[in-house]
Amino acid sequence: MSRQDRQLKVGLLFAESGVTAAIERSQRCGALLAAEQVNREGGVLGQPVLTLVGDPGGDPDRYRDLCDDYVRNHGVRLMLGCYMSHTRKAVMPVVERADGLLFYPTPYEGFEYSPNIIYGGPAPNQNSAPLAAYLTRHYGARVAFVGSDYIYPRESNHVMRHLYKQHGGEVVEEAYMPLYPSADDLAQVVERVVRAAPDVVFSTVVGTGTASFYQALAQRYGNGPRPPIASLTTSEAEIAEMGAKVACGNIVVAPYFTSVDSPQSHAFVSACRAFFPADVRITAWAEAAYSQMRMLCQAVNATGSLEVEVIRNHLYHASLDSPQGRVHVEQQNNHSHLFARIGEIDASGQICIKWQSPVAIRPDPYVVVHNLDDWTASMAGGGPS
Numbered sequence: 001m002s003r004q005d006r007q008l009k010v011g012l013l014f015a016e017s018g019v020t021a022a023i024e025r026s027q028r029c030g031a032l033l034a035a036e037q038v039n040r041e042g043g044v045l046g047q048p049v050l051t052l053v054g055d056p057g058g059d060p061d062r063y064r065d066l067c068d069d070y071v072r073n074h075g076v077r078l079m080l081g082c083y084m085s086h087t088r089k090a091v092m093p094v095v096e097r098a099d100g101l102l103f104y105p106t107p108y109e110g111f112e113y114s115p116n117i118i119y120g121g122p123a124p125n126q127n128s129a130p131l132a133a134y135l136t137r138h139y140g141a142r143v144a145f146v147g148s149d150y151i152y153p154r155e156s157n158h159v160m161r162h163l164y165k166q167h168g169g170e171v172v173e174e175a176y177m178p179l180y181p182s183a184d185d186l187a188q189v190v191e192r193v194v195r196a197a198p199d200v201v202f203s204t205v206v207g208t209g210t211a212s213f214y215q216a217l218a219q220r221y222g223n224g225p226r227p228p229i230a231s232l233t234t235s236e237a238e239i240a241e242m243g244a245k246v247a248c249g250n251i252v253v254a255p256y257f258t259s260v261d262s263p264q265s266h267a268f269v270s271a272c273r274a275f276f277p278a279d280v281r282i283t284a285w286a287e288a289a290y291s292q293m294r295m296l297c298q299a300v301n302a303t304g305s306l307e308v309e310v311i312r313n314h315l316y317h318a319s320l321d322s323p324q325g326r327v328h329v330e331q332q333n334n335h336s337h338l339f340a341r342i343g344e345i346d347a348s349g350q351i352c353i354k355w356q357s358p359v360a361i362r363p364d365p366y367v368v369v370h371n372l373d374d375w376t377a378s379m380a381g382g383g384p385s
Contacts, residue, residue, distance in 0.1 A: 008044040008300050010035070010293070011052045011070035013081025013091060013102075018058025019179045019207035020083045022237040023285055026276075027105055028053070030286030031080050033275045034293035044300050052076060058207070060090035067094045077101065077308060080292055083285070084206065085109060085152040092117065101308045103296060105288035107232050107254075109155030110365040116308075118315065119335040120292040121285065122255060124159045125364040127232050130340045131253040132163035134355055135230055140199025144173040144227070146189055146213065153204035156232060159367055160202055172196040181209045186216040193227075194220060200251075203231045210234055211242035218246045235283035236351070244349035254284035255338040256324035257351040268323035284324075291322040295329075327360055335363030
């Protein structure tokens with residue numbers, strides 16, 4: 001095998017433009033930071049990691065075409081990327097035909113398994129279940145669902161509806177808006193929320209519509225009390241877009257926030273601040289992309305192999321001391337054991353941790369067990385970091 005054939009090549013599938021560009025730029029920077037660190041440490045199999053980049057622009061067809069280009073024209077079988085579920089689903093057949101491996105560093109709706117995907121973001125039992133328990137305990141039983149109109153929000157709301165009902169809660173409204181909502185779209189959804197008078201709003205709005213929705217709701221309520229918005233997907237990138245005043249008091253759940261107090265987290269934050277462009281925020285999904293790139297490089301160095309089957313089998317028996325804590329991949333379903341953290345956004349736009357799981361949560365992507373009582377009982381086991 002030639003020296004070139006022994007080089008680790010990773011095709012990145014993150015958008016620089018389009019509806020989710022802010023968060024995907026964060027993910028891309030996380031992946032590139034990991035590769036840069038690995039190269040400084042000596043690389044993989046004695047060579048620098050080569051990352052290929054393009055801009056699929058949030059369009060599923062362009063993700064598929066970019067992935068196909070990596071496979072056909074560059075001989076790449078190892079990919080890292082995608083954010084929205086319909087982009088992952090567009091890429092999946094290409095990766096499976098090539099018998100490649102896609103590392104997917106994003107929360108998603110669950111109910112999926114592919115032997116060619118390593119899921120690095122939380123499944124519903126790792127974010128929706130603890131969030132539902134927390135919200136019903138601290139905010140009340142009446143919830144309004146607001147989401148972007150595509151696969152992930154609708155399926156996430158389906159799971160959350162069951163979780164709320166198990167605890168005696170009530171979904172008082174469910175509304176969806178386009179990925180690029182107009183002012184009229186936003187106004188209609190906000191009025192539906194106001195009329196429903198929920199205790200809390202559960203938002204699965206993604207991309208550029210996120211800041212617009214938060215701003216529209218805040219403007220509608222003015223200086224009066226308004227229900228907090230709780231989200232699986234809102235991150236520091238969207239907080240920066242909407243402004244700290246609008247974001248303050250709202251709730252997020254993710255495996256990682258920059259406020260995690262550990263040596264690994266502090267080192268990650270310092271490295272990101274030195275490496276990321278000034279307009280790119282450090283997010284949980286940047287941490288996921290960073291950690292997945294580190295795990296891939298670790299697996300290739302440990303096995304001395306670039307074969308997908310060898311890499312995948314190694315991942316099942318390895319772990320990584322990531323910024324969020326020690327994580328690893330579950331062999332039964334290719335999803336990752338991840339922490340759950342619930343935070344409240346403060347007046348400066350920082351996310352303050354209010355609860356965290358005491359250990360990484362085993363992934364249950366099919367939500368075989370989604371009894372909210374189990375999570376309510378476990379709340380006492382966590383606490384602020």
